[in-house]
Amino acid sequence: xxxxxxxxxxxxxxxxxxxxxxxxxxxxxxxxxxxxxxxxxxxxxxxxxxxxxxxxxxxxxxxxxxxxxxxxxxxxxxxxxxxxxxxxxxxxxxxxxxxxxxxxxxxxxxxxxxxxxxxxxxxxxxxxxxxxxxxxxxxxxxxxxxxxxxxxxxxxxxxxxxxxxxxxxxxxxxxxxxxxxxxxxxxxxxxxxxxxxxxxxxxxxxxxxxxxxxxxxxxxxxxxxxxxxxxxxxxxxxxxxxxxxxxx
Numbered sequence: 333x334x335x336x337x338x339x340x341x342x343x344x345x346x347x348x349x350x351x352x353x354x355x356x357x358x359x360x361x362x363x364x365x366x367x368x369x370x371x372x373x374x375x376x377x378x379x380x381x382x383x384x385x386x387x388x389x390x391x392x393x394x395x396x397x398x399x400x401x402x403x404x405x406x407x408x409x410x411x412x413x414x415x416x417x418x419x420x421x422x423x424x425x426x427x428x429x430x431x432x433x434x435x436x437x438x439x440x441x442x443x444x445x446x447x448x449x450x451x452x453x454x455x456x457x458x459x460x461x462x463x464x465x466x467x468x469x470x471x472x473x474x475x476x477x478x479x480x481x482x483x484x485x486x487x488x489x490x491x492x493x494x495x496x497x498x499x500x501x502x503x504x505x506x507x508x509x510x511x512x513x514x515x516x517x518x519x520x521x522x523x524x525x526x527x528x529x530x531x532x533x534x535x536x537x538x539x540x541x542x543x544x545x546x547x548x549x550x551x552x553x554x555x556x557x558x559x560x561x562x563x564x565x566x567x568x569x570x571x572x573x574x575x576x577x578x579x580x
Contacts, residue, residue, distance in 0.1 A: 337497050338398040344493045345393045351486055352389040352457050359479055362386040362458075365472050370461055378461075385416040387457050390423045396451065403449040405494055406432070407504040408543075409456075409463040409516070416459040423452040428544040435549055439562050451498075453491055455510075455519045456483040463506070466515050481518045488522035495533050502533075503570065506542040507577050524578055538570025539577055 333341060356362070363386040374380045388411035396402070406424070414426040424432060436446040444450060458480055460466045470476045495502055509515040527534045541547040556565045 333398050333400075333402075333497075335398075340497045341396070341494070344490065344497065345396075348393070348490055349389045352387050355457070355479065355483060356387040359386065359475065361473060362476070365469060365476075366459060369465065369469055369472065373461060381413055383416065383459065384418045385411070385421055386459055388416050388421055388423070388454075388459055389457065390452060390454075391421045392423070393451060401449060402451055402498045403444050403500050404451075405491065405498065405500060405502045406450050406452045407491060407502065408452060408454050409506050409509070410454050410466065411457065411459045412463075413461055423454055424543075428542065431546060431549070432543040435543070441561065442563060442566075451494065453487060453494070455487055455516045456480060457487070458483055463509065463515065484516060484519035485522045488519050488526060491523075492526045492530065492533065495536070496530075500536070502537040503540055504537065505540050505548060506544075507539045507573055508542075510577055520577060527578065534578075537574060538567065539573035540566075540570055 363383055366383040366386055370383060371380050408424045408428065411423065412426050414420055415423055423429075433446045436442065436444050436450075456466070458466065458469075458476075460469055466480060470480060491502065504510075510517065510520040514520075527537060541551045543549075552562070552565060552569070555569050556562070560568070
């Protein structure tokens with residue numbers, strides 16, 4: 333980044349951190365609600381854990397320096413169990429993150445180092461054990477509905493800010509809940525408002541399946557044509573999913 337880009341990047345991440353702090357303060361009951369929900373899930377398959385960070389800022393952003401070359405912005409869903417832990421407070425560090433890291437290690441032709449060349453955002457910074465359970469949390473406190481919607485709008489705007497600064501491709505993973513009546517419908521509508529007005533950035537945004545359960549990798553393998561390399565397949569299917577989500 334040059335000095336001008338760096339100043340803008342630094343301002344955006346500081347505004348992001350400030351927003352997370354303000355959102356957390358505005359939801360004083362959130363941590364208790366999240367903990368009650370986590371405890372209610374305890375059974376033979378799920379175990380309880382301590383909710384430490386109800387609204388999560390990605391601390392990995394603070395480690396980015398002016399010398400770093402960011403080649404990709406990766407967008408996941410929301411912070412899960414490992415992401416909200418005080419020892420982490422980072423996005424995509426659980427099982428899905430391990431799969432994502434392995435994908436880039438196994439595809440060196442893409443020229444992307446997951447640890448050095450990628451920054452990660454979410455569609456909302458609000459924690460839940462599983463993304464689908466955001467709906468159940470909202471049923472426990474109606475105030476959360478508005479907070480979740482507004483957070484999605486903020487995160488969509490933040491994505492465009494970083495995108496315009498870094499001028500690199502954007503991969504949005506996990507598009508299934510971005511459809512009408514999905515958890516991230518508001519995020520989708522905000523993206524439409526923003527990206528359909530910014531054609532340059534629109535050409536650089538791509539949609540994919542989740543890294544979780546190897547959905548991303550399996551889908552890529554199934555859709556690869558014999559005359560394509562990985563980069564070509566990624567561009568083709570990512571553009572097709574984008575059209576399905578943003579243009580319908």
